[in-house]
Amino acid sequence: MSTPIQPVVLRRFGNSELQWSPLGLGCWQFSKGRGMVGGFWPNLDSKIIQDIVRTSITGGINWFDTAEVYGKGESEQALAAALNALHASEKEAHIATKWWPAFRTAGNIPATIEQRIQALSGRTIDLYQIHQPFSFSTVSAEMREMAKLAQAGKIRHVGVSNFNAKQMIQADRTLKEFGLRLVSNQVKYSMLDRRIERNGVMDAAKELGVAIIAYSPLEQGILSGKFHKDPSLVKNIVGPRKWFSGFKAERMQQTRPLIDRLDELASTYNASVSQVALNWTVHAHGETVFAIPGASKVSHAEDNVKAMRFRLTREEIQELNEMSLSYGK
Template sequence: MTTQSTQKRTLRAFGATGLRLSPLGLGCWQFSKGRGLVGGFWPDLSESAILEIVRISLEGGINWFDTAEVYGGGQSEQMLAAALDKLGPAAADVYIATKWWPAMRTAANIARTIDERLRCLGGRSIALYQVHQPFSLSSVRSEMTAMAELVQKGHIANVGVSNYSARQMRDADRALRDYGLRLASNQVKYSMLDRRIERNGILETAQELGIAIIAYSPLEQGILSGKFHKQPELVRSIKGPRKWMSGFRAEGLHRTQPLIEALDRLAERYAASPTQIALNWLIHAHGDNVFAIPGASKPHHAEENVKAMCFRLSDSEIGELSDIAKVRR
């Protein structure tokens, strides 16, 4: 068995910002209280469960949390802020990333809604404010101009985007440079089973420009845990639309079985779990450029997350997993 080294407090430079963040943050979509079309993707979590998830995350070395306006119409932001308030001094030095929802809006809405974001966060500062999707009724430049003005007024500290293409990332970074700023990050779907950013220029562009990648859905909605391969009947108990994803079907589970077996082998070697191996691969396969935001709907999920930062796969193990995953996507 390989001895695990303690890396819980290891922090990384986050893009071109002055932030130093843990390789894993906590994705807070599941704090939406089951509200709205987007928030309804997850069941309604109790306040006590949310508090415990946040507490475990903090104690395990996570120092930042990612939420969004569209997650329950501000419910996720409010639940996160309430939990942080209850944790008192232990939550004094955390960073919050949230997102503006652009659909059917113009860039002018960014300034009009910032007070509501701050209210939902209980007055906590926004370390990273992101445009949630690359579509609105305004241009990328107009959105970045509005974001830059929020930085100048002290409402936010850094600007990020989400789901932007390589070209859109360049456009956003170029617009921010006019204000003496840089694009901090691009939040995209990325996991061992979804490696599109390695092929479409997003990862390469991020590395070239010094932009951090934030990987959401890093466990492919739980598929990489391996539990659905070992107990296929669990698929029937999944609540919400994710149960209809192709990866949960019998043929999808069969296709990814070799990868799960490789994760199991390494999990035994590191006294870890397949989930932790998959997350460890994600935060080390490309140097320090990729951060990840696994969610947690139960306290033991949060425990799983933080333990993924307590060891490091070898370069040869990362390469082995990369090769296996590449043929299973």
């Protein structure tokens, strides 16, 4: 059975005036293979990156998530180069990037902002995030520096990543002193990893009006269903991902019923398994959760955008909710 293709509906992004698509494009894979973090991915050709970005924008994605630590700025530069080559306006393509706090103090935030702006070819930083909560400074000290950047017009909004509920509340409280609000928290979240629903992060996000940005929404590709259909593909995985517990035979067998149900729904919506999984991710909690699947091939980007062209019913979302609860870590 086929269903009507729906237009992409933008939604308010947390405590901001931004209207963003439910899915953004995660750009870690644009790191050009540089650095310990960027080395997780192959060195993508600039033409491929441009095609991925074009496909994303054409398909309705209007924001891109990158970071300083992704290839030591290479991801930011590659993204900006692609957007410039495509003549994409800042209304068509919003940018979220991140400051890396490890072994640094809050004073490094204003000291390095010009590097971020330069790497992004002067494009507006719509969302600037603290990449993780571990640094030589307090959350409040970091938020004060971020607030100053916003007041100076260097960035538009402030977000965090991998913060727990208590840290989210503290960040928002400090930003309020400057007339600002915490806009988002980027955390790992998928049908197979629902820890934020139990540790207070999701509850805090809803109470504060903070958007959740879900990274690894397809659980390293497990929720694409391809590894269940052909287990031999697991042997071909390269890099750290191959050690992920979800790829173990016992775990794959445990998650098979969920994948089988996703596959059935995929047939109903003329979609793929991964598209159904992404659709659940961005609708299971109203409009709180956004997701940033990556794309190292144009076909991945095409798959991503199609996930926004239909909507699971309330009953289907609830069914998947109950099934995946038994697998959540």
